[in-house]
Amino acid sequence: MKKRTRKIIKCLLVVIFMLFIFYMSSREGDKSTGDSSAVINFIKIYLGIDLDMISNGNASFIVRKTAHATEYMVLFILIYMVTKEYENIKRKVLLSLIITICYSISDEVHQYFVPGRDMRIFDVMVDSTGALIGVILLKIKNRLKKIHL
Template sequence: MKKILLYWLPVFLWMGIIFYASSQPYEKQDLRPTLSANLDLTIIETLFSSVELHYAGDEISVEALGAAHFLEFFIRKAAHFITYFVLGFLMYRALKHYLLNNRSTWLIAWFMTILYAISDEIHQGFTPNRSPHIEDVMIDATGGLIGILLASIIYRKIRTKKI
């Protein structure tokens, strides 16, 4: 029971935080007013005026979105990556105590992380003013994979030191 709490409780708490964040309508998470009030956005306009990319069918540029929304886009995508980096790390950590094969551990951890990312995007589809994007799942999957690989390296080093 102690092992379950030690290794799985962080996973489920983190999943709960993700679920809660996905339950919030966009208006409650809108960073644009805070960014506009606290940053000199002319720097963003100057540095990134020539940057234009397309994401989920939308143009992402300072010209199309404005500086605050452009910056918020990258903050939100970084949050996706970091959130699932942590989930992947925690998932690997929990599974490592049940599976002896390192490859199985990281494959199952990554699969479970991706499944949760997919379910999170579906959940966002039912949240007011939020929309699911397969591109977000890809960012989440990449963050999860990097977190899992880091955990794998750390556990390998710990295991080597014990020997």
């Protein structure tokens, strides 16, 4: 595949994923709560794990924050894949991290205007943690690559 085509595809993946996050954040609070409940029920039915019992009724909170962290870990990795295509960018990881965190902040501002949703600095911290997990996974991958595993 040509380098230009590869860059375009990677950029499109970032935009599509950002649009997915925007869409999920655009859903009103009760719909978002319904999504969390569906995940909790799925885990209970198919894995036999009662998250509400294990977490003293905090299952919805745990599912939501895990979703936040996972979304932004994936976003960081996708953005990094784009920056990696440009040899003249020296601090690819840092730039990818900054872009991811800035998107998280903009997403929280967006949620301020969605009925039943709130703008929370805590969610930016959870999103940033997800991005940092992406950095750690990237470093582990690169280290394994160096020792030929």
